[in-house]
Amino acid sequence: MKQALMEQIQQKNIHPPEPLGSYPASDVTFLLKDLSRVTLEKGTEDREEAIQSGVHYSEMLPVEYEPTAEYIALFHETLAQSAKKVALAAASVAEMIVRKRGLNTAIVSLARAGTPIGILIKRYIDWKYGVSLPHYSISIIRGKGIDRNAILYILQQHGLEIELQFVDGWTGKGAIRQVLIEACREMNADYGLRLNDDLAVLADPGRCSETFGTREDYLIPSACLNSTVSGLMSRTVLRDDLIGPDDFHGAKFYESWRSVDQSNTFVDTVSGYFQDVAETAVAYAEQMTLNPPAVTWQGLRDIEAIQQEFGIRDINLVKPGVGETTRVLLRRVPWKILIDREDNPNLQHIMLLAKDRGVSVEVFEGLTYSCCGIIKPLKGGQE
Structure with a gap:
């Protein structure tokens, strides 16, 4: 039966990946179609209006503005403060993966926030166990699902015996975890696979993951920037006129931005703390x-309580957690920011960004997260 299934998978004529991204090839393989020559960007206001009018967010991209000196400074300041903390979380997740899945495992990070985290996990396992696990970055899109061609390509390369460990940066309200659960269920039913929908993340403030380094809601430095901390890759794109039946989902590679790229700075800095945190990570994983x-x-x-309190019809306008709130302030049209308490040390940059953009900040009692960003409702619709 396995042989017949493998023959079925091998018959799928998937276009092989192109070299993409600013990471070394030894760190990650992007299973994405290069759309660098296609104009897909819309300005923040136009994109927001399109999304809330029903255009799916995966059919266009936000304009990737060059990060200002202030945001670069915020990234470096946050990295200096939290690199060891991030290293401990990544090492802890890596140790948990080894215990749960073993070393015949492929790391499958969800582009793009999952990519640097997948690299950290891969590097830690290589350093600690002397095994270089394959690592792929693939697309998953809310409302459209996971890139099936990418999953099948990985199985073509490594066989049915390999375990797949999905990886992302952090959880918000758990929307992507829900997409992953459904995608694995459907692929298992359609192909007779045994994909595990466990999603490993650095931080799980949404309490919807079983494999995480912490549930504290703090700023992971990679949330400060967009492509310039994710291998110079855009968000992923899925549009019928651009992606054929044998293609991976698409993305743009902003190669011209190499001079401001912080992608390798992030993973190199955090990786430098692995030796310091390994013993604690082992104890955490065992516990x-x-x-x-x-x-x-x-x-x-x-989030449902916030919806009710503020009369927000579309749940996708509420972006919970420090990482998502940062992104709302950097690349969306924010309405207001909710925080758990004013003296939360994880909120310094949120308060700075909110002040700069003239966005009101309110305390919301009993919040699980450190903060939530609420996008300004325009016409309805969703991202």
């Missing part, structure tokens, strides 16, 4: 394996 954490989806219930 988590003995006492698996509950998945309560508490974060989603928080």
Whole structure:
């Protein structure tokens, strides 16, 4: 039966990947179609109006503005403060993956926030266990699902026995985890696979993952920037006129931005702390394996309470967590920011960005997250 399934998968004529991104090839293979020559960007206001009018967010891209000196400074300041903390979370997740999946595993990071995290996990396992796991970055899109061609390509390269470990940066309300659960269920049913929908993340403030380094909602430095901390890759794109049946989902490679790229600075800096945190990471992973954490989806219930409180029809306008709130302030049209308390040390940059953009900040009692960003409602619709 396995042989017949493998023959079926091998018959799928998937276009092979092109070299993309600013990371060394030894760190990651992007399973994405290069759309660098296609004009896909829309300005923030136009894109927001299009999204809220029903155009799917994956059919266009935000304009990738060159980060200002202030944002670059914020990135470096945050990296200096939290690199060891991020290293411990990445090492802890890596140790959990080894215990759960073993070393015959492919790391499958979800482009693009998952990519640097997948690299950190791969590097840690290589350093600690002397095994270089394959690492791929693939597309998953809310409302459209996972890139099936990418999954099938990985199985073509490594066979059915390999475990796939999906990786992302952090959880918000758990929307991508829900897409992943459904995508794995459908592929398992359609192909007779045994994909595991476990999503490993550095931070799980939404309480919807079983494999995480922390549930504290703090700023992971890679959330400060966009492509310039993600291998110079755009968000992923899925549009019928651009992506054929044998293609991977698409993305743009902003190669001309190499002079301001911080992608390798981030992973190199964090990787430098692995030796310091390894012992603590092992103890954490062993404890988590003995006492698996509950998945309560508490974060989603928080968002539903915010919806009701503020009369927000579309749940996708509420972006929970420090990382997502940062992104709302950097690349969306924010309405207001909710915080758990004014003296939260994880919110310094949020307060700075909100002040700069003239966005009101309110305390919302009992919030699971450190903060939530609310996008300004325009016409309805969703991202």
